[in-house]
Amino acid sequence: MVYNFNSGPSILPKEVFEQAATAITDFNNTGLSILEIGHRTDLFMSVLEEATALVKELMQLSAEKEVLFLHGGASTQFFQVPMNLLNEQAMAAYLDCGVWGIKPIKEARLFGKVEVVASSKDRNYTYIPKNFSVPADAAYFHYTTNNTIEGTQMHFIPDTQVPLVADMSSDILSTVIDFNRFSLIYAGAQKNIGAAGVNLLVVDKDILGKTNRKIPSMMDYRVHIENGSMLNTPPVFAIYVCLLTLRWLKKIGGIAAAEKVNNEKAALLYDTLDSLPVFRPTVAKEDRSKMNVVFIIEDPALEKDFLARCKQEQMVGIKGHRSVGGFRASLYNALPLKSVQVLTDIMKDFAFKNG
Amino acid sequence: MVYNFNSGPSILPKEVFEQAATAITDFNNTGLSILEIGHRTDLFMSVLEEATALVKELMQLSAEKEVLFLHGGASTQFFQVPMNLLNEQAMAAYLDCGVWGIKPIKEARLFGKVEVVASSKDRNYTYIPKNFSVPADAAYFHYTTNNTIEGTQMHFIPDTQVPLVADMSSDILSTVIDFNRFSLIYAGAQKNIGAAGVNLLVVDKDILGKTNRKIPSMMDYRVHIENGSMLNTPPVFAIYVCLLTLRWLKKIGGIAAAEKVNNEKAALLYDTLDSLPVFRPTVAKEDRSKMNVVFIIEDPALEKDFLARCKQEQMVGIKGHRSVGGFRASLYNALPLKSVQVLTDIMKDFAFKNG
Numbered sequence: 048m049v050y051n052f053n054s055g056p057s058i059l060p061k062e063v064f065e066q067a068a069t070a071i072t073d074f075n076n077t078g079l080s081i082l083e084i085g086h087r088t089d090l091f092m093s094v095l096e097e098a099t100a101l102v103k104e105l106m107q108l109s110a111e112k113e114v115l116f117l118h119g120g121a122s123t124q125f126f127q128v129p130m131n132l133l134n135e136q137a138m139a140a141y142l143d144c145g146v147w148g149i150k151p152i153k154e155a156r157l158f159g160k161v162e163v164v165a166s167s168k169d170r171n172y173t174y175i176p177k178n179f180s181v182p183a184d185a186a187y188f189h190y191t192t193n194n195t196i197e198g199t200q201m202h203f204i205p206d207t208q209v210p211l212v213a214d215m216s217s218d219i220l221s222t223v224i225d226f227n228r229f230s231l232i233y234a235g236a237q238k239n240i241g242a243a244g245v246n247l248l249v250v251d252k253d254i255l256g257k258t259n260r261k262i263p264s265m266m267d268y269r270v271h272i273e274n275g276s277m278l279n280t281p282p283v284f285a286i287y288v289c290l291l292t293l294r295w296l297k298k299i300g301g302i303a304a305a306e307k308v309n310n311e312k313a314a315l316l317y318d319t320l321d322s323l324p325v326f327r328p329t330v331a332k333e334d335r336s337k338m339n340v341v342f343i344i345e346d347p348a349l350e351k352d353f354l355a356r357c358k359q360e361q362m363v364g365i366k367g368h369r370s371v372g373g374f375r376a377s378l379y380n381a382l383p384l385k386s387v388q389v390l391t392d393i394m395k396d397f398a399f400k401n402g
Numbered sequence: 403m404v405y406n407f408n409s410g411p412s413i414l415p416k417e418v419f420e421q422a423a424t425a426i427t428d429f430n431n432t433g434l435s436i437l438e439i440g441h442r443t444d445l446f447m448s449v450l451e452e453a454t455a456l457v458k459e460l461m462q463l464s465a466e467k468e469v470l471f472l473h474g475g476a477s478t479q480f481f482q483v484p485m486n487l488l489n490e491q492a493m494a495a496y497l498d499c500g501v502w503g504i505k506p507i508k509e510a511r512l513f514g515k516v517e518v519v520a521s522s523k524d525r526n527y528t529y530i531p532k533n534f535s536v537p538a539d540a541a542y543f544h545y546t547t548n549n550t551i552e553g554t555q556m557h558f559i560p561d562t563q564v565p566l567v568a569d570m571s572s573d574i575l576s577t578v579i580d581f582n583r584f585s586l587i588y589a590g591a592q593k594n595i596g597a598a599g600v601n602l603l604v605v606d607k608d609i610l611g612k613t614n615r616k617i618p619s620m621m622d623y624r625v626h627i628e629n630g631s632m633l634n635t636p637p638v639f640a641i642y643v644c645l646l647t648l649r650w651l652k653k654i655g656g657i658a659a660a661e662k663v664n665n666e667k668a669a670l671l672y673d674t675l676d677s678l679p680v681f682r683p684t685v686a687k688e689d690r691s692k693m694n695v696v697f698i699i700e701d702p703a704l705e706k707d708f709l710a711r712c713k714q715e716q717m718v719g720i721k722g723h724r725s726v727g728g729f730r731a732s733l734y735n736a737l738p739l740k741s742v743q744v745l746t747d748i749m750k751d752f753a754f755k756n757g
Binding site: 121 | 403404406408409411412419420422426427432433434435437438439440441442473474475477478480481505508512590592598599600618619620634635636638639640643716718719724
């Protein structure tokens with residue numbers, strides 16, 4: 048038994064792995080692999096249609112929302128968003144809460160003006176700025192709902208007059224929120240939606256077509272909407288894994304059911320960390336991420352021992368991101384509560400032996 | 403037994419399906435699925451390194467060639483190529499040999515001037531233009547080596563003074579050619595390289611960095627080279643399927659061995675079609691594709707019967723592309739000679755009964 052705390056690509060439900068493996072040798076009793084079926088066949092079209100319908104159902108999207116599965120990962124959205132939404136003389140507002148907040152800002156500057164409305168850089172991105180205001184003349188306001196590397200999460204939706212655009216890569220489908228308040232949502236699939244290699248996009252059609260820029264077909268959201276995510280050969284298998292994961296999420300009771308377990312996992316891990324002086328979570332309490340729990344060991348001399356212990360106990364993905372160090376445990380939807388129980392037991396034992 | 407003549411996504415070697423399925427439940431005896439491993443772990447880095455090395459070895463690339471695995475499919479390259487190589491006031495030369503020749507021309511026009519040096523539109527794209535000349539002041543010359551839809555293939559490399567850029571999506575790795583004559587090669591993986599969801603790119607570094615355009619990070623070849631195809635989370639599984647397919651190709655004897663079988667398959671199918679008056683291949687003899695054999699039935703009333711017969715005999719993917727009609731049998735590397743033998747036997751029987 049391996050306990051997988053990877054930050055992404057990350058754990059998916061066991062039944063998703065089993066069903067995906069079956070589909071690779073024989074997809075839906077066709078005698079064909081999912082890897083060798085044409086993307087314009089009924090076989091794949093029904094995969095895409097069901098996945099799209101499940102996204103709408105699980106996220107409770109209103110009728111006018113368009114759902115797309117696109118190539119390129121969230122990093123492609125960093126420039127695709129301003130390419131589609133930001134005129135050269137116009138301004139977009141961005142929130143800077145860490146590595147994944149800075150990257151989209153850099154790309155947006157290639158297309159228009161950017162105003163960074165707030166940043167938590169002053170305290171090493173260990174909190175979420177509040178009480179910032181978004182200028183009413185911004186083309187849109189962009190933020191990252193969960194900062195995978197720094198371990199902060201936005202537990203509120205900012206009140207703005209401008210269209211909201213959010214990178215939800217690392218916490219989408221983990222908590223019930225009003226997704227309809229966003230004009231554009233994007234998320235790399237490889238945390239809560241499925242496997243690496245596809246990007247989920249939810250967009251309001253009416254914010255599109257307002258720039259005067261010439262947009263390449265593959266980058267134009269309107270063209271993808273017209274073609275129903277089938278402008279070119281889509282990442283067939285990655286979309287199929289999304290379908291399997293979405294089916295699992297529906298089966299367990301949807302986002303609300305996942306949230307309940309996510310809350311339990313996060314509470315157990317943070318409570319344990321708070322109770323053991325050996326460890327210290329680095330993020331301000333009210334901004335702690337329920338998906339990525341970032342912590343350090345107060346005595347750096349003990350770091351190696353703890354990592355070795357985790358390895359010995361079959362824990363993977365506990366090491367912090369190369370840019371911040373320390374430790375990180377990612378608690379995505381598919382991670383069982385059991386894994387956190389095992390981890391916290393190890394922590395308590397480690398603290399007892401080194402306390 | 404299903405005979406898969408799909409044009410892409412298409413058949414892959416049986417052992418690739420088996421190994422891919424195993425990796426989904428337990429990758430390299432780690433107890434983890436290939437879908438849940440971090441992309442910056444040694445586990446995945448060795449997949450990427452081996453796949454890159456195999457591409458260099460099988461294509462016999464010279465040392466200065468850079469090999470990348472990118473998101474987005476070949477259609478993304480339609481604009482990414484001119485975005486990286488074509489200044490707004492400069493001109494690029496393109497060859498127009500059908501649907502996949504026109505699309506890149508349309509995208510290139512967003513970035514600079516395009517000169518179409520030759521087209522086979524006059525005869526419905528059933529041949530490859532020859533004796534065209536490429537202006538010496540073109541930034542590059544772009545063409546499609548194999549036209550998947552129309553069934554034509556370039557059996558020569560044009561002699562030009564400018565950098566050669568080729569979309570080799572549907573015939574890469576199928577025939578021994580001097581890949582080093584190209585400054586940039588791109589190919590969607592889903593025919594001869596692996597599964598849908600990743601793009602192979604081979605590029606000369608010294609043609610890059612010559613435009614004055616601001617290029618988004620995810621679209622800048624130089625940034626991908628600096629980051630070794632790891633600028634963002636790569637399509638992990640799709641790259642792994644490439645590795646398995648490349649290993650298989652090496653095992654059977656490399657491109658030369660695949661070419662030998664490809665020649666046999668194409669000869670058998672075209673000879674059969676030529677010998678049976680019921681059928682007619684649509685493409686000029688010297689330009690026939692060895693990958694995609696396009697043909698019609700002279701009497702349209704028989705079309706339905708032939709399709710029904712193919713279906714009954716477990717043949718899939720025989721129907722022609724929706725834009726051209728008729729029939730198409732795709733004979734990619736992984737298609738066994740046996741499949742063509744079965745197909746031609748059916749054709750002979752069908753011709754006998756309807757002749």
